[in-house]
Every structure is written in C-alpha cells, then in structure tokens.
Amino acid sequence: xxxxxxLRAEHYGYALRKALVDRGMDIDENTLYPLLRRLESQGLLVxxxxxxxxxxxxxxxxxxxxxxxxxxxxxxWQSIDASLTRIVEGAAVV
Amino acid sequence: xxxxNRYLHAVRFWLPKAQQEDIIAELGEDxxxxxxxxxxxxxxxxxxxxxxxxxxxxGNPMLVAARYLPQRSLIGPALFPIYQFILKLVIxxxxxxxxxxxxxxxxxxxxxxxALALGETVWTLLMAAVFAxxxxxxxxxxxxxxxxxxxxxxxxxxxxxxxxxxAATRPQPVPGFTAIVEMLAGIGASLVWxxxxxxxxxxxxxxxxIALAPVWRGFFWPILLVTLSGVPIGLMGWLRPxxxxxxxxxxxxxxxxxxxxxxxxxxMGPWVRVVAPSQPASGVADANHWTNVGMSIGLGAxxxxxxxxxxxxxxxxxxxxxxxxxxxxxxRR
Numbered sequence: 001x002x003x004x005x006x007l008r009a010e011h012y013g014y015a016l017r018k019a020l021v022d023r024g025m026d027i028d029e030n031t032l033y034p035l036l037r038r039l040e041s042q043g044l045l046v047x048x049x050x051x052x053x054x055x056x057x058x059x060x061x062x063x064x065x066x067x068x069x070x071x072x073x074x075x076x077w078q079s080i081d082a083s084l085t086r087i088v089e090g091a092a093v094v
Numbered sequence: 095x096x097x098x099n100r101y102l103h104a105v106r107f108w109l110p111k112a113q114q115e116d117i118i119a120e121l122g123e124d125x126x127x128x129x130x131x132x133x134x135x136x137x138x139x140x141x142x143x144x145x146x147x148x149x150x151x152x153g154n155p156m157l158v159a160a161r162y163l164p165q166r167s168l169i170g171p172a173l174f175p176i177y178q179f180i181l182k183l184v185i186x187x188x189x190x191x192x193x194x195x196x197x198x199x200x201x202x203x204x205x206x207x208x209a210l211a212l213g214e215t216v217w218t219l220l221m222a223a224v225f226a227x228x229x230x231x232x233x234x235x236x237x238x239x240x241x242x243x244x245x246x247x248x249x250x251x252x253x254x255x256x257x258x259x260x261a262a263t264r265p266q267p268v269p270g271f272t273a274i275v276e277m278l279a280g281i282g283a284s285l286v287w288x289x290x291x292x293x294x295x296x297x298x299x300x301x302x303x304i305a306l307a308p309v310w311r312g313f314f315w316p317i318l319l320v321t322l323s324g325v326p327i328g329l330m331g332w333l334r335p336x337x338x339x340x341x342x343x344x345x346x347x348x349x350x351x352x353x354x355x356x357x358x359x360x361x362m363g364p365w366v367r368v369v370a371p372s373q374p375a376s377g378v379a380d381a382n383h384w385t386n387v388g389m390s391i392g393l394g395a396x397x398x399x400x401x402x403x404x405x406x407x408x409x410x411x412x413x414x415x416x417x418x419x420x421x422x423x424x425x426r427r
Contacts, residue, residue, distance in 0.1 A: 013120060014127040029124060030153055033117075034161045049119075058120050 001077065002027075003035060004062060004070040007045060012057040036060055044069055097142060098125060101149045108159030117162055125152065169234045177234045184226045193219040208384050268341060273331030280324020287314075287321050303369040304385065309362045316355055323348045339414050342407045349404035356397040365389045 002025045006016060013033055020027050039045045044066035048059050062070065102125075106118050128148055133140050140148075152158060169177050198215040202208055291314050296305035327344050330337060359365070366389060368381040 012123075014124045030158055030161045033120060033124070037117075037162065055123060055126070056119065057123055 001070070001073045003032070003039065004044065004066055004073070007060055007062045007066070008070075010059050010061040012052070012059045014057075016060065039066070095145075097145050097149065098122070098129070101125075101152075101155060104155035105159050108156050109162060113162065121158075125149070167238075168231070169238050173234055173238055177230070180234075181227065181230055184230065185223050189219060189222055189226065193222070208387075267335035267338070268331035270332055270335070273328045273335065276324050276328030276331060278328075280322055280328060283321035283324065284318055287318055301370055301372045302381075305367045305369060307363075307365050307367055309359070309365060313355060313359060316351070320348060320352050320355065339411060342410045342414065346404055346407040346411065349400045349407065352400040353397055353404070356393055356400065360390065360393050360397070363390060365393075 002020060002023075003016070006019055006023075011019060013029075013036065016036075017027060017029060017032055020032075036045065036047075040047055040060070044063055045060050046063045047061075049056055050059055051057075102118050102122050105121060106114050109117055125148065129140055129145065132144065132148065136144075193215055197218065198212070201211040201215050206214075290306070291310060295310075296303050323344070327341060327348070330344070331341055334340075364382070364386045366382075366385050368378055368385055370378050370381070373381075
C-alpha cells in the first residue's frame, strides 16, 4: 500500500526507495523491485524506460486500476484502524 | 566497475531468459545510483572494498534472482500435512511390520546365513523406504500441480462421523469374551508347558534334534504358575467384570514376575542344544549358536512385551484411583 501510495507521483526505483525510507518505510531493494514487477503485471502500475541524467531509468506510476485498488485498500485500512483503536481503547478502560 | 558487471552477470544466470535484460538493466541502474550516492558521501570514487560491501549488502546473486521468480514449492502448504501423514504411515507403520513379520522371516528361513539374511532384509527395507518416499512425493507433486476438482467441491455432509468419545472417565468392565479367552489361553499355555517340560524335552526334525537345556528345569514351577495365573484372572473378569483395579493389580504382579523370570533366564543361556550326529561338527556348532541367538532375541522380545503390558496396567490403575478420579467424582455428585 505504501508503494502504491507513493507512486501516485512518478518515481524510478532508486528514488522511490529513498522516498519511502525518508518517510520511515525502510523497504529492502530485493523486496521492492520484484514487488514493482508483480504490481505492474497485475496492472496496478505502468512503467516506462526513459533517459534522465544521461542514464536509462525505469519510471513507475499508478495506473487507473492502481488508483481504484489503492482507494479500496485505504478504506479497508482506515476501517481496520478504527476497529483496532476501539478494541485497544476498550481493553484499556477494562 | 568490473566487480559490478561480474555481479550482474551472476544474477542474470539465475533469471528467466525473457526477463533477463529488463531486470539486469534495472538492477544495474539501481546499483549505479547507490554507488554514486556513496561516492558523493565519501567525496571520492569507491574502491573495490567499498563496491564489494555494497554488492554484499545487496545479497547472494542466486537469492537476489530468486526474489524475481514466482514462489515455487514441490508440495505446497495445503497438501503438506496429508503428504506428511501418508509418508509417516507408509514408512513407519506399514513397511517395518511387513519386513519384520513377513520379509525378514522369509529371508532367514530361505536357508541363507542368518547374519547375511538380516543385513539383506534391513537393506531391502531401506531401499523400499526410499522408493516409497520417492513415489509418494511424486504423486503429491503431481496433485499439487494439477489439483483435482474434488479438493474444491467438497461437501460438509460427506465428512466422516465423529467416533464415539473414549470412555476415559469411566473404566469399562472386562468383556466376557476377553475373560473366557484369557482363561482358555492360561489353560492352553499351561498344558503346552507341562507337555514340553515333563513329557518331551526334545524335538526331532529328521536327523536333527533340538533339546531344551537343563536350565529350564529350575523354571518349571514359576513359569507354570505364571501361565496358570491367566485362569483365575480370566475367571475374575468373567464373574466380576467391574473389579478393574483388582484385575489390573493382578496383571501388574504377573507382568512383574514374568519380567523377573525373563531377566533371570536371559542370563542363563544356552537354552537349547542342537544335536545332529550326521552333520559336520562346524555346521552343528553354527546351528547351536544361531538357535540360541534366536532364543535370546525371543526372550528379549518377551521381556519388552511384559514391560509394555505392565506400563499399560499401571496406567489403568492410576486412572482408576477410587478417590478423585473423574468417575468417582461424578458418582459422588
């Protein structure tokens, strides 16, 4: 979900990882790149090889389906978060 | 950068051909970016050690490549429990009894040297276990790859019935049939023992005679008492089937006496003597040796059986404690 959310703006792999790390999500490179490929094969991301700073880089961004799925995931997460908060607060009161 | 190229080449080897170029290009680009950042931090080009540290941190080429491949398993988590169950059933509970009770004795009786026959049986058992392992694994791998529709279309109404709960809280009385068999077995064993020890102490097989050694004479009465004990214990079970503690106590005592007798006998071999005047002396000596080895194994096995029975009876006694047992508590309530 973090990767999908971050890819609402276009990033190439290395920059994406740095952006995630800067926001506290330290994801391993060996996890990130295969994940990007799987998300792309599922149609949630689109990618494009493009030259930047005289080097070819693969840029990823969220596809239309990716946006829809991300919104669903965010709703689910918020619902779970709200439930957990109620449970934890309830347990603390007891 | 030669080290980087070598690393990428090693990763490429493990990747599927169709994706090699794409993945290696992206991986190479990522590593170059990382190297550049590191060089910017240090303010100098990376030396070989620095580059090696980055590549080492990225991981073994084979493992890095494996992360791009679909997850593979010969037998997945859904089938693994039943695969393990079948494997245990065949290799631990089906093959060994077949080899111990059928194949082993058949090989020994085929006339070959007993030690060789035993070795051959063990070797064949090992081979059979390896073969069974291979075949079962292959079958489950095929099922894993081509799952049958029945695994998806199951019907809760066709699940097996729950077996009746074990009557752990209430000791079962002795079945009448068991009591009668126990009595008859006691009488039969006693008659056989009397026949063997009093009427004939040797057995003829053509020109070969197997005679019981004198050591058995001292055990005549103790063993007769043990075999006869089945009669009163069986009679008690028939007439008073709910006297479970008394029955277990008596059987425990008989098992203890039997173990003592067996232990004493084991240390007093040889137990039989093979006589064959027309056979070569070395052959007769071998026959004597192996017959007595067989007897010692038989006595050892008898000792184990008595021990197992004693443990079972002791457990029954503990379960049937009159105070505090679930049954007693239930009755008191």
